[in-house]
Amino acid sequence: MERNQHNDAKFPFRSVLVTGGAGFIGARVVARLRQRNVHTVVIDNGYVGLPLPAPENGLVPFKIDIRNRTALTSILSGYKPEAIIHLAAVHHIPTCEREPYLAFDVNVLGTQSLLDAAANAGVKNLVFASSGAVYKWESGPLHEVRTLTAATDVYSNTKLTNEYQLACWAARKGARTHIARSDRTVGRVDRARAAVGIAGGGGWVVIGRSAASGGGVRRPRRNRGARSRSAGSGAR
Numbered sequence: 001m002e003r004n005q006h007n008d009a010k011f012p013f014r015s016v017l018v019t020g021g022a023g024f025i026g027a028r029v030v031a032r033l034r035q036r037n038v039h040t041v042v043i044d045n046g047y048v049g050l051p052l053p054a055p056e057n058g059l060v061p062f063k064i065d066i067r068n069r070t071a072l073t074s075i076l077s078g079y080k081p082e083a084i085i086h087l088a089a090v091h092h093i094p095t096c097e098r099e100p101y102l103a104f105d106v107n108v109l110g111t112q113s114l115l116d117a118a119a120n121a122g123v124k125n126l127v128f129a130s131s132g133a134v135y136k137w138e139s140g141p142l143h144e145v146r147t148l149t150a151a152t153d154v155y156s157n158t159k160l161t162n163e164y165q166l167a168c169w170a171a172r173k174g175a176r177t178h179i180a181r182s183d184r185t186v187g188r189v190d191r192a193r194a195a196v197g198i199a200g201g202g203g204w205v206v207i208g209r210s211a212a213s214g215g216g217v218r219r220p221r222r223n224r225g226a227r228s229r230s231a232g233s234g235a236r
């Protein structure tokens with residue numbers, strides 16, 4: 001089997017909307033969806049500076065901001081995707097600390113605008129990229145139920161708020177949400193990222209382990225990024 005190739009048989013959706021689809025994770029998610037022949041709508045405002053994927057049959061990119069409620073409502077009610085993968089966020093931690101109003105505006109109000117547009121379009125499935133940053137820091141293994149959460153900085157504050165927003169939305173709208181609390185993401189840094197001067201551009205970045213929530217995953221040491229660069233250098 002080719003590296004990174006997965007069994008497609010169980011993928012449940014024929015159409016998906018991806019926010020932040022130009023980003024480090026988003027570009028790969030979009031590519032995987034297209035490999036599975038899933039009709040994909042991409043929303044990204046280009047904040048990070050990476051290009052949106054080119055339009056093609058089954059792939060429709062929109063360069064818009066998730067805070068643009070009118071545009072979001074119109075796109076979601078036009079395409080009515082079966083699911084949304086919500087990745088768009090300001091997640092560079094020093095930027096969040098420096099610009100808390102921007103971080104709350106994009107991450108919290110932008111998410112609310114997406115949830116409202118999704119409800120309006122009758123979308124009932126949403127996957128959200130939260131972060132391992134929402135866990136209360138402990139030296140032992142993390143567990144998604146037993147480990148307490150704590151907002152310790154602007155970024156984790158927005159992600160934890162997002163988790164409550166999603167829980168509320170799902171309960172009220174009878175929708176399903178899946179929250180991924182991943183930690184630092186590891187992968188090849190694409191040339192486009194290097195070209196726009198994003199730290200980590202130009203080669204492999206190895207940050208230690210990906211620590212998705214669930215099943216008692218041991219968290220990488222906090223300072224591990226000091227000896228190897230993260231994709232976003234300061235991203236969680």
Ligand SMILES: NC(=O)c1ccc[n+]([C@@H]2O[C@H](COP(=O)([O-])OP(=O)(O)OC[C@H]3O[C@@H](n4cnc5c(N)ncnc54)[C@H](O)[C@@H]3O)[C@@H](O)[C@H]2O)c1
Pocket residue numbers: 019020021022023024025026043044045046047048049050064065066067086087088089090091106110129130131132181182183184185186231232235236
């Ligand atoms: N990279 C990591 O290590 C990591 C770890 C844990 C969680 N996450 C989360 O995963 C998600 C994706 O991370 P990534 O590494 O791909 O980040 P990224 O910065 O590469 O991608 C985020 C994308 O969102 C877009 N965006 C930002 N603000 C927007 C707005 N207002 N409207 C529309 N688009 C907007 C950016 O242009 C960018 O393309 C984020 O929500 C992040 O918090 C990332």
